[in-house]
């Protein structure tokens with residue numbers, strides 16, 4: 001970024017996170033002013049129609065994990081504005097993502113490499129379960145109460161402007177009901193509400209007995225699936241294997257199945273820190289799932305897309321490492 005950076009006044013307190021960015025017009029005006037001779041004023045007035053960032057916040061997460069930044073961006077100008085870049089020193093990489101639900105009802109994140117567009121007069125919401133700024137491979141833990149610095153670049157048809165946002169780390173407004181499906185999800189929601197306490201907890205404390213997972217019927221009822229982690233208890237940290245057992249409706253072991261694995265933490269908009277895969281069929285309807293790792297305590301989902309012969313169905317395990 002060769003543009004000079006503008007540093008608007010920092011927000012004065014945690015509650016006054018409203019931050020205005022100078023419009024591109026002012027930047028261009030400043031540059032033009034220089035070219036014409038007269039010195040621009042040291043602190044030009046912020047125009048009334050400048051794009052406005054507000055309510056920015058980041059999820060807490062341990063070092064090595066992922067997090068996400070959410071915010072609101074209002075565009076009162078008469079031009080389309082794009083949020084085209086974001087970066088912070090606390091993460092190895094920063095990406096624009098959007099969480100979407102696919103045809104099977106499975107939540108997944110898709111990259112939005114072009115950034116996000118805000119129409120004239122419109123307001124862009126980056127929020128849990130939707131668009132977000134993903135922080136990958138955190139270089140330090142993000143703890144409630146910290147404030148991190150995010151460099152953001154806006155662009156319209158006249159050019160770009162870059163500024164710094166102060167982003168507090170907090171538990172956030174909580175998940176929306178629509179973010180998760182199923183009755184189990186509703187029960188987990190009650191627990192999520194207690195997450196305000198998590199700032200006090202060791203993030204690495206999460207654990208679950210290996211036999212905590214009930215056998216699940218797949219979405220269309222074609223398969224009955226048992227998932228058994230090969231460490232007990234299951235804890236945050238180690239990469240480990242699971243054995244997945246697949247039966248048909250009549251209890252017959254399903255052999256020769258192809259199983260695709262996905263999942264992550266729906267409330268935190270991130271997937272597994274590893275890429276778990278079914279690597280081996282063990283016989284008798286058993287399959288070896290390798291490379292499972294949990295990067296933090298909380299609610300996780302593991303989704304298996306199972307194809308066997310003509311049959312295809314999806315099963316989701318949801319569980320909490322407390």
Ligand SMILES: [Cu+2]
Pocket residue numbers: 068097098109132133134269270
């Ligand atoms: Cu993401």
